[in-house]
Amino acid sequence: MKPQTTPNKFGGPASRETRLQIVQPIKSIDELASFCKRRGFVFPGSELYGGLSGFWDYGPLGVELKNKIKADWWKKFVQDRDDVVGIDGAIVNNPNIWIASGHVGSFADVLVDCKRCGVKHRADVLINDVLGIPADSMAIEQMKEIIEKNNIRCPACKKGELTEPRRFNLLFKTHVGAVEGEKSTAYLRGETCQTIFVNFKNVLDTARMKLPFGIAQAGKAFRNEIAPRDFLFRSREFEQMELEFFVHPQKLNDCPEFEKIAKKKVLVLTASEQVKKSQKVTEMTFGELAEKVYVKSKWHAYWLFQHYNWFLELGISPENLRLREHTKDELSHYAVATFDIEYNFPFGWKELGGQADRGQFDLTQHAKFSKKDLSCFDEETKQRFIPYVAAEPSQGVDRAFLALLTEAYTVDGDRIVLKLKPKLAPVQVAVFPLLRNDAKLLKFAQGVHKGIKEKFITHYEESGNIGKSYRRQDEIGTPACITVDFDSLKGKDVTVRDRDTMKQKRVKVKELIEYLEKILQSK
Ligand code: ATP
Numbered sequence: 001m002k003p004q005t006t007p008n009k010f011g012g013p014a015s016r017e018t019r020l021q022i023v024q025p026i027k028s029i030d031e032l033a034s035f036c037k038r039r040g041f042v043f044p045g046s047e048l049y050g051g052l053s054g055f056w057d058y059g060p061l062g063v064e065l066k067n068k069i070k071a072d073w074w075k076k077f078v079q080d081r082d083d084v085v086g087i088d089g090a091i092v093n094n095p096n097i098w099i100a101s102g103h104v105g106s107f108a109d110v111l112v113d114c115k116r117c118g119v120k121h122r123a124d125v126l127i128n129d130v131l132g133i134p135a136d137s138m139a140i141e142q143m144k145e146i147i148e149k150n151n152i153r154c155p156a157c158k159k160g161e162l163t164e165p166r167r168f169n170l171l172f173k174t175h176v177g178a179v180e181g182e183k184s185t186a187y188l189r190g191e192t193c194q195t196i197f198v199n200f201k202n203v204l205d206t207a208r209m210k211l212p213f214g215i216a217q218a219g220k221a222f223r224n225e226i227a228p229r230d231f232l233f234r235s236r237e238f239e240q241m242e243l244e245f246f247v248h249p250q251k252l253n254d255c256p257e258f259e260k261i262a263k264k265k266v267l268v269l270t271a272s273e274q275v276k277k278s279q280k281v282t283e284m285t286f287g288e289l290a291e292k293v294y295v296k297s298k299w300h301a302y303w304l305f306q307h308y309n310w311f312l313e314l315g316i317s318p319e320n321l322r323l324r325e326h327t328k329d330e331l332s333h334y335a336v337a338t339f340d341i342e343y344n345f346p347f348g349w350k351e352l353g354g355q356a357d358r359g360q361f362d363l364t365q366h367a368k369f370s371k372k373d374l375s376c377f378d379e380e381t382k383q384r385f386i387p388y389v390a391a392e393p394s395q396g397v398d399r400a401f402l403a404l405l406t407e408a409y410t411v412d413g414d415r416i417v418l419k420l421k422p423k424l425a426p427v428q429v430a431v432f433p434l435l436r437n438d439a440k441l442l443k444f445a446q447g448v449h450k451g452i453k454e455k456f457i458t459h460y461e462e463s464g465n466i467g468k469s470y471r472r473q474d475e476i477g478t479p480a481c482i483t484v485d486f487d488s489l490k491g492k493d494v495t496v497r498d499r500d501t502m503k504q505k506r507v508k509v510k511e512l513i514e515y516l517e518k519i520l521q522s523k
Contacts, residue, residue: 054228054236089195116160262287418477
């Protein structure tokens with residue numbers, strides 16, 4: 001199909017800037033990865049030395065976007081609320097934390113090796129890729145049978161036979177102190193939430209919080225993933241933003257704001273549809289989620305909405321999001337019920353974030369292993385009880401980054417545009433003088449830049465090629481560009497160009513901040 005065009009004001013063909021083009025989304029995760037490298041969002045980790053699989057370095061633009069995602073999450077889930085406080089725990093902890101949590105014993109994936117080329121594969125992923133059968137919750141014996149029966153070979157060398165499946169623990173080990181040995185073994189945290197549980201009493205005693213309340217944390221987590229893949233989706237070092245919401249076990253449905261969210265709709269893939277192997281997705285309300293007992297409590301439904309809605313607010317379209325209920329076999333050892341928030345990634349529907357009802361598992365375990373009392377006192381009944389974690393919004397920063405970039409990345413005719421929300425854009429306003437060798441023009445442009453710099457995140461560039469500069473800013477998602485030309489010197493005005501519509505408007509310098517604020521808010 002030929003691109004539609006609108007004629008210019010003299011009836012001739014439209015300029016490149018005013019053509020209406022066919023807009024295409026991203027085609028593959030590799031396209032996004034190479035874009036991220038080219039524009040300085042994300043680089044392969046240790047690239048200079050041949051790389052290290054599963055590790056990534058964020059570049060100048062990537063770190064800005066990532067920090068904004070984290071700041072927005074922290075504002076919405078912690079600072080804007082009266083019932084949540086934050087902590088920032090250590091990455092290396094006493095190993096007993098990870099024994100009590102069950103991670104040393106059972107935080108494992110099933111692995112097979114190629115007998116020919118030695119490449120290791122995650123058995124469930126392999127079965128899913130080759131046969132299209134979800135194998136997340138499959139028993140190790142069943143995986144063995146399926147691999148043998150279907151004569152599945154190594155997908156890397158296409159020939160090699162595979163070893164018998166075996167369990168592989170994902171915790172990274174390290175040693176604390178000068179002497180290496182059994183006693184010095186420690187683990188890099190495999191998830192951020194455990195330092196929340198072990199600090200529950202400290203927070204309760206110091207922050208004057210009363211149930212129901214939440215403790216949040218954002219920070220690094222480490223998993224020695226068998227097969228890191230799909231760019232940032234599955235890496236060995238990543239960041240999580242997690243919130244544990246503690247309630248009285250007899251008050252799981254005392255959620256004052258529930259009615260406000262009960263009528264909001266969402267697409268859901270229920271456990272029963274998955275057991276039937278139908279994969280049928282149903283639209284339901286968050287109220288129905290709670291009433292039909294897909295979740296155990298109103299608090300869980302309430303937090304699922306908050307988590308889901310955060311993505312909508314950041315610009316992800318509801319068609320690309322759904323909830324997926326975990327089947328009974330798939331539930332983690334600590335979970336009463338779990339829903340994943342899935343995103344329609346270029347490589348299929350996959351977990352973006354997750355939310356488990358962890359019941360009383362973690363505090364009970366830590367009380368048992370530490371021999372410390374982690375219970376609370378109920379003033380009404382005069383009895384002690386272990387608080388109940390009704391919901392745990394758990395979000396990987398890197399997966400959020402990936403989903404937001406996927407959603408924003410648009411090929412619009414011959415330009416790439418990153419349609420990020422202005423609050424996430426690494427640069428909000430770029431300023432260009434028309435030429436780079438005219439002292440008066442440069443001075444005026446620098447003055448314009450200085451005048452807006454404190455209000456917006458800006459970029460100033462003396463490139464001398466405005467068309468190219470616009471393209472570069474479109475690619476990194478800059479919502480507005482300002483060009484200073486010779487008329488600006490006389491009229492004290494500039495041209496402001498909108499990233500999405502490419503429309504240009506002449507604006508007086510003294511009205512610039514107000515106008516830019518309007519553009520940024522309109523997106
Ligand atoms: P998966 O099934 O994809 O391995 P998970 O269910 O083990 O993920 P959780 O333990 O629930 O993940 O972790 C919470 C969140 O942390 C995930 O929803 C995801 O956003 C992020 N996350 C988990 N593992 C990784 C990883 N290896 N790389 C990047 N992000 C991750």
